[in-house]
Amino acid sequence: MASRIEILNDGGFRSDGRKQYELRDISIDLSSQSSADGSASVSHGLTQVVVSVFGPREAKMRRETIHDRANINVEVNVAPFSAGERRRRGRGDKRILEFASTIKSTFEPVIQTTLYPRSQIDIYVQILQQDGGVLQACINATTLALASAGIPLLDFVCAVTGGVHSTSPLLDLTTLEENDIPHVTVAVMPRTGKVTLVTMETRLHVDRFEDIFRVACEAGKVIHKEMRAAVKERTGALVAAMGAAPRVAGAGAEAGERDVVMDERIDDY
Amino acid sequence: MVTFTSFPPPQTSASHGRVKHHPDVEDDVAMDLDYEELSGSGSRLTCPGDYITSSQAFMRGHGTYVENEEVIASVAGTVERVNKLVTVRAIRTRYNPEVGDLVVGRITEVQPKRWKVDANSRQDAVLMLSSVNLPGGIQRRKLESDELQMRTFFEEGDLLVAEVQAFFSDGAMSLHTRSLKYGKLRNGQIVTVPPILVRRLKSHFISLPCGVDLILGLNGYIWVSKHVKENDQEGEEGFDAEAVYSNQNDDIDYATRVAISRVTNIIRVLAAHFVPLTDTILLEAYEWVVDQELGTKEILLDETGELFVAALTGGRE
Known part of the structure; x- marks a missing residue:
């Protein structure tokens, strides 16, 4: 077993120096990209994805419109240089299509699609670097991109990967760990604690499932804090930028002042 | 054996200026921030899923939804109120048409x-x-x-x-x-x-x-x-x-x-x-x-x- 990598050593450390329940560093960039209505770039350690959201807009394909709600269209693109082994995947790749439909079904109950009948929301996911937990990164980035596009969501969706090494649960696995141990990706809505996605591609002992599931749900709430702080910071910056502009004579300024009146604290009541 | 050292992730402007705290104290710090925000004169900001107010006293408007008698924001933006109507105006969104525009x-x-x-x-x-x-x-x-x-x-x-x-x-x-x-x-x-x-x-x-x-x-x-x-x-x-x-x-x-x-x-x-x-x-x-x-x-x-x-x-x- 000399060539095998130790997943969890005697000191309780993983191969990259993390503890059992330690998540990788998350960085979130919400600055807008090109003409997208909303975009987010998220990285969990070395895994990096960029999501752009367009819409709600007129569906390009007439037959895809749904008369009473918006249609969600997810397209995933895996950069050939994203994994250790260079490999080009076509658009029709079954695995990528399945991946896209997983993301779609995760967000269908969360986006308030009924507000936009006959429209379409396009979500374009670009996977730039893969180092385990690709699905979780995609889901987190999609949530942030949707929020920055101003699309009504019931709540954030925070995803995290959990695995188990013999009997001890691990969180936020790297590729190294994903290749070796059974793992499951869980997406939670932190406010209500509802789970919109649980998926696994490996076999996991049924007795271990509950442990991992519970820890992953907890970790989702930690990730939620980070995501919420990022969105709040971005919103605050934009509101401040709009407020910093000179208030000049004209209807524009009047509208601005009226806003301030309407912003009175609700909590005062 | 070949070793591979990764580049450190680029410091994005989003994370700039924000202090990270240990999880145990983070809540306290966040609470202080919220308190400042509430007492400040600026408009109140929301994120999707944030609790705004009780639905018994207020009516829900755009950008909100009601669950368990709570009015909850569904978009990131500023809270606005006209009498009993509470709305959240999204900061970035598509154009919402009105007659005469x-x-x-x-x-x-x-x-x-x-x-x-x-x-x-x-x-x-x-x-x-x-x-x-x-x-x-x-x-x-x-x-x-x-x-x-x-x-x-x-x-x-x-x-x-x-x-x-x-x-x-x-x-x-x-x-x-x-x-x-x-x-x-x-x-x-x-x-x-x-x-x-x-x-x-x-x-x-x-x-x-x-x-x-x-x-x-x-x-x-x-x-x-x-x-x-x-x-x-x-x-x-x-x-x-x-x-x-x-x-x-x-x-x-x-x-x-x-x-x-x-x-x-x-x-x-x-x-x-x-x-x-x-x-x-x-x-x-x-x-x-x-x-x-x-x-x-x-x-x-x-x-x-x-x-x-x-x-x-x-x-x-």
Whole structure:
């Protein structure tokens, strides 16, 4: 077993120096990209994805419109240089299509699609670097991109990967760990604690499932804090930028002042 | 064995200036921040899923939903209240049309008796053949022959300025161009900005002294064009169909071309810094750029953009 990598050593450390329940560093960039209505770039350690959201807009394909709600269209693109082994995947790749439909079904109950009948929301996911937990990164980035596009969501969706090494649960696995141990990706809505996605591609002992599931749900709430702080910071910056502009004579300024009146604290009541 | 050292993740501007705390104390720190935020004079910000207030005392408006007798925000933005109605206005979103709004749009499709117009909204707008001015008098019946030559008025890709007339049952907007101010656009270029940056003004047709006309569409599409004299615009007998539906640009001299691209770049920079656009700020910005003797391309550089916005917004405070 000399060539095998130790997943969890005697000191309780993983191969990259993390503890059992330690998540990788998350960085979130919400600055807008090109003409997208909303975009987010998220990285969990070395895994990096960029999501752009367009819409709600007129569906390009007439037959895809749904008369009473918006249609969600997810397209995933895996950069050939994203994994250790260079490999080009076509658009029709079954695995990528399945991946896209997983993301779609995760967000269908969360986006308030009924507000936009006959429209379409396009979500374009670009996977730039893969180092385990690709699905979780995609889901987190999609949530942030949707929020920055101003699309009504019931709540954030925070995803995290959990695995188990013999009997001890691990969180936020790297590729190294994903290749070796059974793992499951869980997406939670932190406010209500509802789970919109649980998926696994490996076999996991049924007795271990509950442990991992519970820890992953907890970790989702930690990730939620980070995501919420990022969105709040971005919103605050934009509101401040709009407020910093000179208030000049004209209807524009009047509208601005009226806003301030309407912003009175609700909590005062 | 080959070892691989990864590059540290780039420090993004989003994480800049924020202190990370240990999870045990983070809640306390966050609470302090929330408290500051509430007592501050600024407007209250929300994220999707944030609790706003109880639904028993307040009515829910746009950008919110009710669950378990709680009003909860569904978008990231600022909370606004009118009496008992609580709404959240999203900071970045698509254009929400209202009747009477002036919009700039692009024809995407010609259909029987109607044009489809992309107006940056959640669905394409509809321009009915009956709500455009046709050659040969304003009050005239639309004939079958008009229907057959719809492409002579508007073709796919044509830009037009129109007013929102009404809504269909599914929320799509219907436009009209039944005024001499409205119609096909030429002699200029379009710039797109977030719709929230265009506030309602007394007039959305702006003439800058540098020989540039602006149409600030409330949908975030802005048309920058060569200045047209008032009387030319109207034509001799009030309505000149040839001129209104013409696809040919007039001659635009070099100075005007430069002015148009300069104004366009100014708008791009202001939009990138999220500054709301009004006639005065555009005018001031143009003067500033001319004063600094900046080239048209130099306006778009990051450092000049920042200087420029600072000069415009800082001077007033």
